[in-house]
Amino acid sequence: MENSNIIVRAATSDDKHYAETITTEMAESAKARGTGIAKRSPEYIQKKMDEGKAVIALTKDGIWVGFCYIEAWQHEKYVANSGLIVSPDFRGTGVAKEIKKKVFELSRKKYPDAKIFGLTTGLAVMKINSSLGYKPVTYSELTTDEEFWKGCQSCVNFDILTLKERKNCICTAMLYDPAVDEVPKPAEQPKMSSTVVTRAGNLRRRRKRDLKGNLKLFERWVRFKQFVMLRGLKKSGATDPSKSERKFTLFGFSILW
Numbered sequence: 001m002e003n004s005n006i007i008v009r010a011a012t013s014d015d016k017h018y019a020e021t022i023t024t025e026m027a028e029s030a031k032a033r034g035t036g037i038a039k040r041s042p043e044y045i046q047k048k049m050d051e052g053k054a055v056i057a058l059t060k061d062g063i064w065v066g067f068c069y070i071e072a073w074q075h076e077k078y079v080a081n082s083g084l085i086v087s088p089d090f091r092g093t094g095v096a097k098e099i100k101k102k103v104f105e106l107s108r109k110k111y112p113d114a115k116i117f118g119l120t121t122g123l124a125v126m127k128i129n130s131s132l133g134y135k136p137v138t139y140s141e142l143t144t145d146e147e148f149w150k151g152c153q154s155c156v157n158f159d160i161l162t163l164k165e166r167k168n169c170i171c172t173a174m175l176y177d178p179a180v181d182e183v184p185k186p187a188e189q190p191k192m193s194s195t196v197v198t199r200a201g202n203l204r205r206r207r208k209r210d211l212k213g214n215l216k217l218f219e220r221w222v223r224f225k226q227f228v229m230l231r232g233l234k235k236s237g238a239t240d241p242s243k244s245e246r247k248f249t250l251f252g253f254s255i256l257w
Contacts, residue, residue, distance in 0.1 A: 003093040006065050008102050011054035018056065018064045019045040026085050039154040040083060055103040057095050065090045068103045072111060078143040079107050079114040084125065100128045113178060117142050119171035123222060126172060134174040139167050141175055172222060
């Protein structure tokens, strides 16, 4: 992290006075991005602090820097690291990555067998998630808990989620499954390949690359997906969502949109 003056740690009951600042910044940030976020009250954030299910970043002088919290769903089979927010004055310092890492570690400690997932439109967050072992998945691999999906009702893109029958939306779904072996470090990443036939009829080995080395390609795909969805929503009205559904395979994962 670029700023050594910032401390990232588990939040406690002593941090509850930051709750209103945190929820205000969550709302302002979502408004500025033009995307949605599940609205949370200061009381809800305070409860997470009381339960030890949150991570906070502060300067050594006690200035609030960032925050994230944990939610468990479906009898603790799934866990979401939600509400990641960083104060505008501290963005670009690397603190978001440190918060995500710390809340991920806290989630693994509290719920070692749970699948950890997230929904996000932020490419920076997707990159951080990838470094932690998350993989892009379809919405069908996420929790079916209705309480989780109710949180999307406050999002400006909720109409898209409804139109797509909750199969996809502007957000990209990512999942970490502890049942899967730990992702190798980049230097140890196996080079997967497949055989393809060229136009000349020759056989050629084509390397399959993963998300970590292809963020530029993934970014283009995310922006294209968002463009198509938003355009489809404007045109659709009462369009049958199944008629506009597409299947796209990226890094070995089939994603519907």
